[in-house]
Amino acid sequence: MAAPVHHVLSVVVENKPGVLARVSGLFARRGYNIFSLAVAPTDDERFSRITVVVDVESTPLEQITKQLFKLIHVVKITELDPTEAVERELVLATVSTEAGTRSQVIELVQLFDGTIVDVGHDALTVMLAGAPDLIDGFEDLLRPFGISELQRTGRIALAKLERQAPRLRSTTRRVG
């Protein structure tokens, strides 16, 4: 099977009840699964940003995007190209440390710059924030120890900033 094509949509919506149901409904009625979803208010509390990751071919996605924009409470939609965006995700995982593996788990967390957020007699809950593929790798390495619970946030994303070097006045202005 071909690897699914992830598309990341960043949707700015009015922060009102029912908006998420309207947005998700447009995917659901066509039978498209939402791969991940993150919603939270923006710096302006009247608006929320929904970051939605879906596995959809480009053609239906264009149509869904247009339909999304018809929703009265949707203010702005951007499709983020993963190479032109910064994406982050956070994971919480409870890992078994029964067989004296606690120090190995701690070492792994430290290697990834993660954090131990809870300590039990025979388990640790660890946290890591990072790019989605980093999280994937972390999860793979933790799995042999025995993951009893795991929760990922779904990715959040913003477009990358312009990287043009600022031009200094003295170099652009000609002395005449």
Next chain:
Amino acid sequence: MSTQMNGGQALIKSLELEGVEVIFGLPGGAILPVYDPLIDSPIRHILVRHEQGAGHMAEGYAQATGRAGVAMVTSGPAATNIVTPLCDAYMDSIPMVCITGQVPYSSIGTDAFQECDTLGITRSITKHNELVTRAEDIPRIVREAFHIATTGRPGPVLIDIPKDIVDPKNPRSSLDWYWPSDAEVSAGLPGYRPTTRGHPRMIKEAARLISAATRPVLYVGGGILKARAAEALRALAELTGIPVVTTLMARGAFPDDHPQCLGMPGMHGNYTAITAMQESDLLIALGSRFDDRVTGKLDGFAPDAKIIHVDIDPAELGKVRKPDVPIVGDCRLVIEEIVRAVNDLGGAGAQADRSAWKSTISGWQEKYPLTYEPWEEGEPLKPQMVLEHLRSSTPEDTIVCSGVGQHQMWTSQYWRFRHPYTWVNSGGLGTMGFAVPAAIGAKVGRPDRMVWAVDGDGCFQMTAQELVTAASERIPVKIAILNNAYLGMVRQWQEMFYDERYSEVYLSPDLPDYKLWAEAMGCVGMRVESPEEIQPAIDKANSIDDRPVVIDFRTDAREKVFPMVPAGATNSEVLIGPRDGDGVVQ
């Protein structure tokens, strides 16, 4: 100084300020507090017999007048009963505001009596819907609802109002009256900014393609009527000399007796309209959406045509067929701009030579006119001959409504529409039972016009009870039932595509007895079985102006709608008629 009032009063006052002259509705538990202040309001209320009727009446009113139709019903079963008209209005872009009662706010989600998730049910079939949670929001939400329903691509908007915030006995219903300004309404909808002006570069490109095309067709849809663009369309058509096809939703947008009018395209369109589109080198799609009933099999649709597509809804552009020149904007404004741009290129004098195209088209018109086999002694009436009598006996600005099925296609084919807003039918959703309530709504909106509904016997049985509404409200609509005792269009498909295996389509011509039924509902009832009775019955119906009239025309069940492009076939495979020799024209 602020005015104190309750939510029910605020709702009625808001509707008055929006210029609402009539509400179609039926009260019940949750909406009761709103019906109380209605007694003191100048707004007319039409008490329907079923909530579906209220919705279709609001649609008929809106289609005939261009103003938003308003329906008001209670919660639960009333809300679910109005779901079909909401979906119908959504599919056909009809401006409508629907107010539903809801159980008290604190009871929502508890399976209270007559509770249903109206917002959830109607989310995908309304342009917008809103639950009012505070009484002071009522004026703003009503203003927003009318703004959203009537601007951009029009559509239905639903307002769901919990009982406690309109009930004067509940302190939650109390508010300080405040009527928001246009600017405040607009500022409150930051995500709603319909584009009305077309892109200047695209308009220039459209004008260039139009002037250079040798086989162009103006493919006109219902959006022309929504944009009040019939005059602009005529100016463009006459400037360029390009022939016009009017889809089912656009009948009347361009006069049928105009020499450039080719009539209706699509599955049951006429041969010339279908084939002109199919053979064209440029389709100028104006407020039309490349519906499957128009395009036939998409792969083979208008293979040589470039596409200019003008629509106010960006989601329509490229949805079905990728346009060469997409233009988002209001049809009237865009057409006016295109006319200017065509004139800038030299206008009528700079059009490509289309004499060959014109003579090809008139050749098709001569060779394949709309025909039916003439009536013979002893046979039931031909539905087409009933329609020919009706169209020649009614004023040319008569509003004609129809349900869905064979009678709808025949009416669209055989009527001669000369004015916009004279044709009211259910296109996108194909709602049987639309005709009677829609005709009542149209007559309420345009009491100066004669209003005829052409209905099928199957359709009539779905919503006929609204004639009780019409009789008691003295709304003199006229109903012509083309009674062939069958679900005719289904019968036609079973005959043609299911080896004449007629499964569950027979209805009986005289059960019910339509004449007696009409009389029981306070209408004048007539039955017509032979050709010589047709004209006197129509004349009598036309002379009655104080109550509804129903004529039961006994028509031939074997009659089928032709031409026909069978489902799944391309528009190059038009079946002209029932006889062998008619065959498929390639």
